[in-house]
Amino acid sequence: MKIRSAILVVAAASLAMWMAPGAIAADLTDVGYIDQAELANLPVFIMANRQLAIYKSQLEGQFNGQVKRARSDADKQQIAMQFQQQLNDKQREIVGPLFQRATYAIAAVSASRNLTVIVDKRVVIYGGQDITKDVEAVFASPQAVQPPAATPPPSEIGYVDQSVLDGVSKVQTANNTMNQFESTQRSIFSAKMATARSAGDKQQILQQYNKTISDKQDQLLKPLVDQTRAATSDVARKKNLLLVLDKADVLYGGTDITTDVQNELSK
């Protein structure tokens, strides 16, 4: 009986440890998410996109006309830039106010629910608070949506802007080298592929190609990726963050550690 009692005590203790929620630290409950696809299906966004598509179509007609009259590639590039600028301006004009209202609506809902970060629904598999409907309601209300009075509270979810990190000199160099290597290998292997006589030969060439590219990636990019992730983890630990996401997935709030990671990488 003594053994049985002892086992039961240990079991109870283990169960207590395993099952007691919040026994040691409070769970992360201040994360919200939005279904962006659902938001984009609001009639006002659909209409705005249609308007933009019509404008784009008109612009393309003008663009093609001007490009045909261009005398050099530089002229064509200049024309393309001008038209892209016009399209961007129109996009800002048509969709800009809608995005601003949506952002204010997200901020308002976020504040009312004490959320510190709002992410895209795609990256949340389980848990979190779905605020899509609330945001839609605020967005669709006839009243003006006020801008947030204060910045969102500090979050334990961080984010980095990958496009900024891609601009770090050594990352840029590695990416360029990899692109060059891939281009060269494509030429080599496409020439080999052209002389392949059987499906088996082609399969073998393809495997060699995949391995060549993969090996080069491991040699050239993997160390940098590992270094970036390690630097991110270090910064995250120093800032008492739990997890770090890509900026593209964070819609509001969160802790931006891009500059810190960039500085670490540039050392």
Added chain:
Amino acid sequence: MSFRSSVVSLAGFLALAACAPNVHSSAIRGAGYIRLDEIIKHHPLYGQLSQLDDAIAAIGLQSVPRQVPLGASQIAAQTKELNQELQDAQVRANKILAQKQRDYENRENQAVSAALAAAGIHGSGAAAAAQMSGASSQQAAQAARAADSDLMAYQQNVIAQDSAASSTIAKQLQVQAAQEFRAKAEELTQNETDLSLRLTQSDAAARLAIKMRLSNLALDPAARKQAQDQLAAINAKESAQIDAQRNADAATLRAYRAELDRQTGDSIRNQVGAIHQQTRSKLEERRNEVGSQIRSLGAPAMPSNVPPDVQARIAQIHRQFIGEFRADAAKTIADYNATKSDLDRQFAALHGADVGATGAAGRELDALQKRRGELYQQMVAQVKNDARRLAKERGFSIVFSEIWSAAGGYDLTNQVIADMQGQHE
């Protein structure tokens, strides 16, 4: 349940409990995450996904456009040839235009003379016809001069356009040729390195044995010389094989260069031939267009002694000619526009745009990518379902996918993989 089995069950649970993390600890805070890419690699359907990826990659490799490089001197020669053809086309066009003008005058004169004769106007009627013809000729001559000038300007524009395109092609194709050549050279260098490595490895044992013998201080001079000769022979044999390979590779490279040049020539002849054909059509249609403009000139002034009904008949003849020429012109303009579209497409292709070059391969690629996308989504959905169930069972508050980095939280990746594989065993 016996006491023994209870103890075993409890022990198993305890072991599990001991291994399982406390998801509410300060390091985890109820937050989990998965590494989706890693899990996908262990998914039962990953083999199919890889096959699709391979098929997509294979099409990508097979459909790399085989563009042939062209030297600047070749471009210059082809441009000169093109210019000559354009000048010839201009001369031909001017001749045809002049002939057409004469035909037009004659036909109209004949028609007007016939109308005047039918109305009983002779003598002065012939003079009137000549006067009208003179007016038409004057107008036609002015129009012809304007047309000639217009055609000259147009021709210069076409030549400039073709020269610019040729120059761009030269630059692009030279770069591509250099890349292809470099790729081939790298491949051969790699082969040489591999051969050298293989030889070194295959002779390693013999070389080591000889070196060990040579390291023996008590070795007599004759035996030492023999060993040194053996070592030199091995080195010479390797060098000879590598040199032979290098010479063969150099020959291969020379042949490759010659083949590239030959392909360039073939390609440029085809491309420039097509340009010449299009250019001829372009010039001819432009001339026709100008001709139709000449023909659409207003009716010549009527002499005062021609009765109103005859004037009306002559005006009707003129309108008939105008109508015919306008119909011709409309058809010519439509054909011209079609040709122009073809030309634009061809110029775009020559400037490196992808214009249907992928063809059937492109359609197959689209279909494969669609299938790949659907399969991937299906796999992701299944992974997320498994992760969701595990998260719920283990009491997590939130679980993320596709995180950038983790300083805390709990990595559920391995559990999801084990769970998924367990379900499919």
